[in-house]
Amino acid sequence: MTIKSDSERANLIEAGKRLAAVLRALRGKVAPGVTSEELDDLAERLIREGGDEPCFLGYTPEGASRPFPAVLCVSINDEVVHGIPNESPKTLKEGDIVGLDLGLTHNGIIVDAAITVPVGSVDDESKKLIAATERALSAGIKAAVPGNHMGDISHAIQKEIEEAGFKVVKELGGHGVGDLVHEEPFIPNFGRPGTGPLLSAGMVLALEPISTAGKAAVVLAPDGYTYRTKDGSRSAHVEHTILIEENGPRIITA
Numbered sequence: 001m002t003i004k005s006d007s008e009r010a011n012l013i014e015a016g017k018r019l020a021a022v023l024r025a026l027r028g029k030v031a032p033g034v035t036s037e038e039l040d041d042l043a044e045r046l047i048r049e050g051g052d053e054p055c056f057l058g059y060t061p062e063g064a065s066r067p068f069p070a071v072l073c074v075s076i077n078d079e080v081v082h083g084i085p086n087e088s089p090k091t092l093k094e095g096d097i098v099g100l101d102l103g104l105t106h107n108g109i110i111v112d113a114a115i116t117v118p119v120g121s122v123d124d125e126s127k128k129l130i131a132a133t134e135r136a137l138s139a140g141i142k143a144a145v146p147g148n149h150m151g152d153i154s155h156a157i158q159k160e161i162e163e164a165g166f167k168v169v170k171e172l173g174g175h176g177v178g179d180l181v182h183e184e185p186f187i188p189n190f191g192r193p194g195t196g197p198l199l200s201a202g203m204v205l206a207l208e209p210i211s212t213a214g215k216a217a218v219v220l221a222p223d224g225y226t227y228r229t230k231d232g233s234r235s236a237h238v239e240h241t242i243l244i245e246e247n248g249p250r251i252i253t254a
Helices: 006-031 038-051 125-144 150-163
Strands: 072-076 078-082 097-106 109-118 175-176 182-187 204-207 210-212 218-220 227-229 234-236 240-245 246-252
Touching: 006 038, 006 072, 006 109, 038 072, 038 097, 078 097, 078 210, 078 234, 097 125, 097 234, 109 125, 109 204, 109 234, 109 240, 125 150, 125 204, 125 210, 125 234, 125 240, 125 246, 150 182, 210 227, 218 246
Parallel strands: none
Antiparallel strands: 072 078, 072 097, 078 227, 097 109, 175 182, 175 204, 204 240, 210 234, 218 227, 240 246
């Protein structure tokens, strides 16, 4: 999506505020004993109470054999992204880390964001993994300025994750968003500065660093959606929808 009017910009900003509020509520709900299905139910209730629509429910991404069956993606520990919360619900345990990925549609505009949250007290490596992935997102956003290239975003993300001693999942990454859940361009979490499409004011992008504490290889589960680390190591995933403006990036889902 490229923002072309003040009304589109206003709707995008409002959509981001609404999604951020739901994610804050979900973060507050995360605790030992809570199930993935309870988190999914809460996400749907809050989105619909706000007059909006969950955009993952019933969405069939390219290559998928069936629509996604839930509102929220809940990915625990070695689950990298797109964990299904309601078909075989899981109960959160002390020491887990859980990725929550959510999108909504407000007045026809789609926004997308994700957080990775510790469940109770977690080990030091998990804390460092989450912190490094959050720093990588901040670095990628900082590079999203008019005149830069997509590779500048990708390189900034990769550098932050690898300098912290973790690995980048190369099969997955960010994307354009706004009119559809997933739009061009695909935004890798690795790359070289000065390469790729030119960034310009008005672009709406979802940046989403995805890292692992072990090796970077991932496998797709039989459910057709959940990616897991091949070696069983933990993974972290964070995401913001941003708007590139003339004076720099604006975080829509802050």
